[in-house]
Amino acid sequence: MKKISTMTGRVAMLGLLLAPVTVLAEEVAPPPVLNSGDTAWMLTSAVLVLFMTLPGLALFYGGMVRAKNTLSVFMQCFAITAVVTVLWSLYGYSLAFTDGGGANALIGGLGKAFLAGIKVDSLNGTIPETVYLTFQLTFAVITPALIVGAFAERMKFSALLLFMGAWVTLVYFPICHWVWGGGWMMSMGVLDYAGGTVVHVNAGIAGLVTALVIGKRKGFPHTAMPPHSLPLTVTGAGMLWVGWFGFNAGSASAANGAAGMAMVVTQLATAMAALGWMFMEWREHGKPSALGLTTGAVAGLVAITPASGFVGPMGALALGGIAGVVCFLGATTLKRKMGYDDSLDAFGVHGVGGIVGALLTGVFASPDLGGVGFSKGLDMAGQLMVQAESILGTGVYCAVVSFILLKIIDAMVGLRVDEESESTGLDIALHGERGYNY
Amino acid sequence: MKKISTMTGRVAMLGLLLAPVTVLAEEVAPPPVLNSGDTAWMLTSAVLVLFMTLPGLALFYGGMVRAKNTLSVFMQCFAITAVVTVLWSLYGYSLAFTDGGGANALIGGLGKAFLAGIKVDSLNGTIPETVYLTFQLTFAVITPALIVGAFAERMKFSALLLFMGAWVTLVYFPICHWVWGGGWMMSMGVLDYAGGTVVHVNAGIAGLVTALVIGKRKGFPHTAMPPHSLPLTVTGAGMLWVGWFGFNAGSASAANGAAGMAMVVTQLATAMAALGWMFMEWREHGKPSALGLTTGAVAGLVAITPASGFVGPMGALALGGIAGVVCFLGATTLKRKMGYDDSLDAFGVHGVGGIVGALLTGVFASPDLGGVGFSKGLDMAGQLMVQAESILGTGVYCAVVSFILLKIIDAMVGLRVDEESESTGLDIALHGERGYNY
Amino acid sequence: MKKISTMTGRVAMLGLLLAPVTVLAEEVAPPPVLNSGDTAWMLTSAVLVLFMTLPGLALFYGGMVRAKNTLSVFMQCFAITAVVTVLWSLYGYSLAFTDGGGANALIGGLGKAFLAGIKVDSLNGTIPETVYLTFQLTFAVITPALIVGAFAERMKFSALLLFMGAWVTLVYFPICHWVWGGGWMMSMGVLDYAGGTVVHVNAGIAGLVTALVIGKRKGFPHTAMPPHSLPLTVTGAGMLWVGWFGFNAGSASAANGAAGMAMVVTQLATAMAALGWMFMEWREHGKPSALGLTTGAVAGLVAITPASGFVGPMGALALGGIAGVVCFLGATTLKRKMGYDDSLDAFGVHGVGGIVGALLTGVFASPDLGGVGFSKGLDMAGQLMVQAESILGTGVYCAVVSFILLKIIDAMVGLRVDEESESTGLDIALHGERGYNY
Amino acid sequence: MKWVTAIIKPFKQEEVREALSAIGVTGMTLTEVRGFGRQKGHTELYRGAEYQVDFLPKIKVELAVQESQVEQVVEAIREAARTGKIGDGKIFVMPIDHAVRIRTGETGPNVL
Amino acid sequence: MKWVTAIIKPFKQEEVREALSAIGVTGMTLTEVRGFGRQKGHTELYRGAEYQVDFLPKIKVELAVQESQVEQVVEAIREAARTGKIGDGKIFVMPIDHAVRIRTGETGPNVL
Amino acid sequence: MKWVTAIIKPFKQEEVREALSAIGVTGMTLTEVRGFGRQKGHTELYRGAEYQVDFLPKIKVELAVQESQVEQVVEAIREAARTGKIGDGKIFVMPIDHAVRIRTGETGPNVL
């Protein structure tokens, strides 16, 4: 997505090297004009990415919790969408995507706060800036919503609102700026097409920290807490899968060959990851499960996200297969070993998958492996180093700030519901509703 | 949507005044040619708006009724879609969107009955007429489907088919013509971008009348009738939200800046309305509910509908916030005070939200408030008057004709199921099915 | 879809005869350039068709089985998607859509195995080849997934994986090549716009054969096996309906008038078929059911599929009405008479509907009936003969190969679960999960 | 102490509870059950095939009452649950040997 | 009058109902229950973790019968519900003091 | 043989089952029920209207036990199900006349 990736797409299309063209394009390009086809696809992509959260992720997560907590998860996904949307219009878009002047390596400016100056005819590349900012907004929405999986079934709703408002402001907007808005990672040449670090590593790490700070659910891991409705979860997984084409192919910012290739590699990696997880489970437990297969698919979607503009079809198959197997280990062996209660595996799937994907992007982008090549001046080792640095940078910053925010909010209003509410369920305790009245 | 709004979009984009350009454009425009980008977006928009009804609205409403009536609601949404589709092709499109000659202020003609003369290469603006007419059809489908919320759990299916067939013919097609087909409201300069009056006020008023004529459900309001499956309802709300971008941004009839701005303001108003309702509920009842949050979002979507081509981002935030609060009062205090049984708040949300939105369009369209300006020759007071007149015209005409139709159909086949069927539930009594067999 | 249909679309638009233009176009056409609008619509269409399977069809089928088998159906749909995706990239696309040299009448070549040579800038017509191949992939995914309906609730998962892998390889890829890839049916002049024979007759016949080979479910037809959750089924039907616009209108391979007309006729035929089934049921059983109405809609979607690029709006209404009535008889009277256990009517709806649609395409394509005309050199009788031959060719080939594959796999691993697993339910027996834990 | 089991029509649940509360009953337990009896079931449709459903949704109300209260309780249920149409249900009274309140360990009449 | 409670396998429900109808039983009440017994449960998977589910779905059939019919009823259930495999369930017979038909107020044997 | 019926809080199900297993109980049957008692219900919201829900989810545990075991069983349930807060539930003991194992036709004490 975003400027750099669009260029990359074009570069790939022309079969030329990255850097010279970028420069060239900037020098000689005529004033951009609106392309209605690109705009049509980006309008659609924004819709698709929002669909991933509403209702995709809400269903995926909402089916996985116990019946007494299902509405709390739906509610959290919707409330996050609303809160982030408002903050995005007030200052988020501006902080992430404008020039921050002297501080630009770290954060953008406030020139477009309140969406000031954005008119019907403002363009970003070949599409209206309004479409661009809505597309980007949908990424800012889904990232915090992904974290919900880590602390599901026990966080106070008031604490959630505070945490999410603060988190997008202090963690998401800056990191988004670092990678796509002209910040230090972008300068470093990180390859992150559609948000492997910005979205998935970021959400995964924040999830891990939250799960550790808020503590385990009462009864975990002794008591079985099976999903109350896997049909909802699998339905949500299907919606994530289809919506993800907006995420990845939409990150081309255009309806072109780069979008098409992102679509193909997304589909291939997802399929292989689903099969990878399935076969691991079959081997380890004697039975392949629906939740496993679909979680594998999500792991594949996560892992191909940073890579989707840089790898070829066969690279995508390989990347997906690896991601399926590694995330299986992340959500099962690793979690059991470490003993944290990442309720719905926000870290196990998004954190681990995001890291795997970001690293493997540095491998399969290699032209020898069917990819489009590395960033200017980097070979595979160099690119891998840059990828690792960006994972580390994201992870450490995110972990530290998330931790501090959680501690402050805990002191302010308390992060966790009381025992009685937890055992009654959040739906009745916090929202005065029950999911089902058959 | 529709001719006038497309123009408005373009005007806004050029930053010029409305009227002169309209005239100009009509005078000098070269013969229109198909724009594949606009067509791509409008094909997509038609799909999105149909998705709002099938399965969006069906889920939203179907989850909110008791389990014994859930299929009846799904069935009604599907049957309405089928019936309206057929009538649209026979005469609906023609009555709404062709020139009615001498009667044109009131109704279109029959020149395109049976879709006569519409060929593969017929155009409407820059898109195929086939796409245009399908997009418009999806509006004609959802409007009667919205009314279902008012009389859910007690209407006979045969009566429903008769009522809906007659209602779209005698109420929707004419009013659609008035506002978008060249009728009197269009001439008056009403601002209704995507159907604040045509769709929402119209459906809301028809719902109120139906609820009053058919009477309360047995046990209302004494017996609690909680939604049988809020996860379905919230899922439906998510689909309405994402589908609504087809509704509003599709009303630009093009993939351009106007569509993009409609997308942004839709998102912002919806988010604020959701938060508005949520905080009202939190304040009044001590707990924010998932149904409240999502109903607030729907209220915001309704309210921004007429305004979505005319207001700016900050105007949208304000409009949404107001709509969330007012609709909360409409669906709770007002309903309780008046004592009617609008089962799922078709009037409380769509009627009230539509009125609020149509009026506020006359405020926030003001260039001083970031909007694109009022209709030719009107200032805010004038525009507000026009908006009020169009609400009144729609409301009165719709109420009177709906009332007469209901009385006739009641005399013919009876509107309401017998007591035993109502207590057994419509699913078994009318459709010989049960929603669930766990 | 596919080359031939795109051309047909254009021909229709130009109002010229098919053949000369085809030749002409091939001779004088300038090198194709990417059209961003067409690309936007085809990216969207690929997403829509995938959405039909995930989660559309999974929900449609998954709601119809008993609760103890619901996940097995979801799982099968997802696993088929994954397996077919991988095979498609390895050799499927190549076999279906490249030139097979001497064997071209029967099968394509391996030139694009492993998607070799497909670059970011490769085009197919005016869209990237990557988009084209993904769009085609989504058809290859849904076809085997449709078969699931025939043997639901009793097939082993391992047998399913083997069967589906072999079936797409030996049945789908060749037939796809015959009709759309340059094979013998294409040469013969068959009219199959979006897959009446390739997808629906094919899946329907394979379903019938599977149902016969695997045998009836324990208790069938004595024991009632009502759908466990019709809201899921009806939701799935809604998704199929909206996704089908990608299927049919996407088969124009462009965002143009042909796509628009395909959209209109799809909507009209579907509505009429839904009403047709509904009224049949009402007449025969005294009550119209939600499952009936929505199954009728699916029957209409199936039947209009081959016709959607060739008939006019009024022809579509007629075709849809006929399909609704005939499929009602297929899924009820015929099935009862013959006594096979086609669990969810894969044959009754897709087989019968596909045959009806493919034949009626040969009628309503007639210019006298508002259609675009028959294939070069054919009158109605001739066209009908070609249509019948292609149905027969597809049916016989599919039946024979499916039968052999099933017998081999039965010998290898056994097709059917043991009695105990069948009575426990496949979810627990095969996948170690339960759909619901309320 | 006696165990009173009543099978009633679902929509009578609220009325029965109120009638029982009115005569001072402070506890009861409800179960969703399916009843087979004189009241005929209904026909359901599945893809054009009709099948008979013989079991109807009912609510089972169970409550332990003092021997002295049994008659009054039975009467209250009978009146509140009655519609006069077939399928209204039955009331059965069974003996209880012994009762304990979990929270306090109390036994005997205090349990209620 | 006696209260017969049988715990059976779910897929035997129809056969049991038919067997009872065949010997003239006109009423019964069914409940979905979960049973724990000798029949072992199964393992379920959740994100690669296995856990044991000990409770299996069963159907509880309850019916009041005349004392004279008890033996026949128990026999009918036993035969219809039997598969010979572990988990077939049990039948318990308990005393009823008193019975009332809600619709008519009848008591005693007429209630059935 | 006696029939022990306990109404307990849902989240105590596992502990009760374990306590019973610990004293050698090998069979029991569970039902999801809704309880009305001293423990007050809660308020639910529906479109801004509040309504009172009086019935709370409970689990009914039923098991047949040898007369000699009754006391121990009641004690085990009482301890495992106890939280000390209102709503913990009750245990009722009722007489059984007769019991049969469907699989084998055995009657009497062997059934358990």
Ligand SMILES: Nc1ncnc2c1ncn2[C@@H]1O[C@H](COP(=O)(O)OP(=O)(O)O)[C@@H](O)[C@H]1O
């Ligand atoms: N012998 C019985 N034992 C247990 N429950 C019974 C018996 N007979 C009827 N019932 C229950 O009572 C309900 C009502 O009985 P039914 O014969 O239909 O009507 P009525 O009670 O008005 O005569 C049945 O649905 C069933 O649940």
Ligand SMILES: Nc1ncnc2c1ncn2[C@@H]1O[C@H](COP(=O)(O)OP(=O)(O)O)[C@@H](O)[C@H]1O
């Ligand atoms: N002591 C008991 N009290 C009540 N129900 C019991 C008891 N023992 C078994 N059951 C019920 O009977 C069912 C079958 O018992 P089980 O021991 O598994 O097999 P079998 O009856 O063939 O010996 C159990 O699932 C449980 O529902």
Ligand SMILES: Nc1ncnc2c1ncn2[C@@H]1O[C@H](COP(=O)(O)OP(=O)(O)O)[C@@H](O)[C@H]1O
């Ligand atoms: N008389 C009764 N008969 C049957 N069940 C009862 C009776 N009284 C209470 N119960 C059941 O026991 C549960 C707990 O009772 P409650 O009065 O709330 O608390 P406690 O048992 O701590 O006094 C109730 O929800 C209900 O299911």
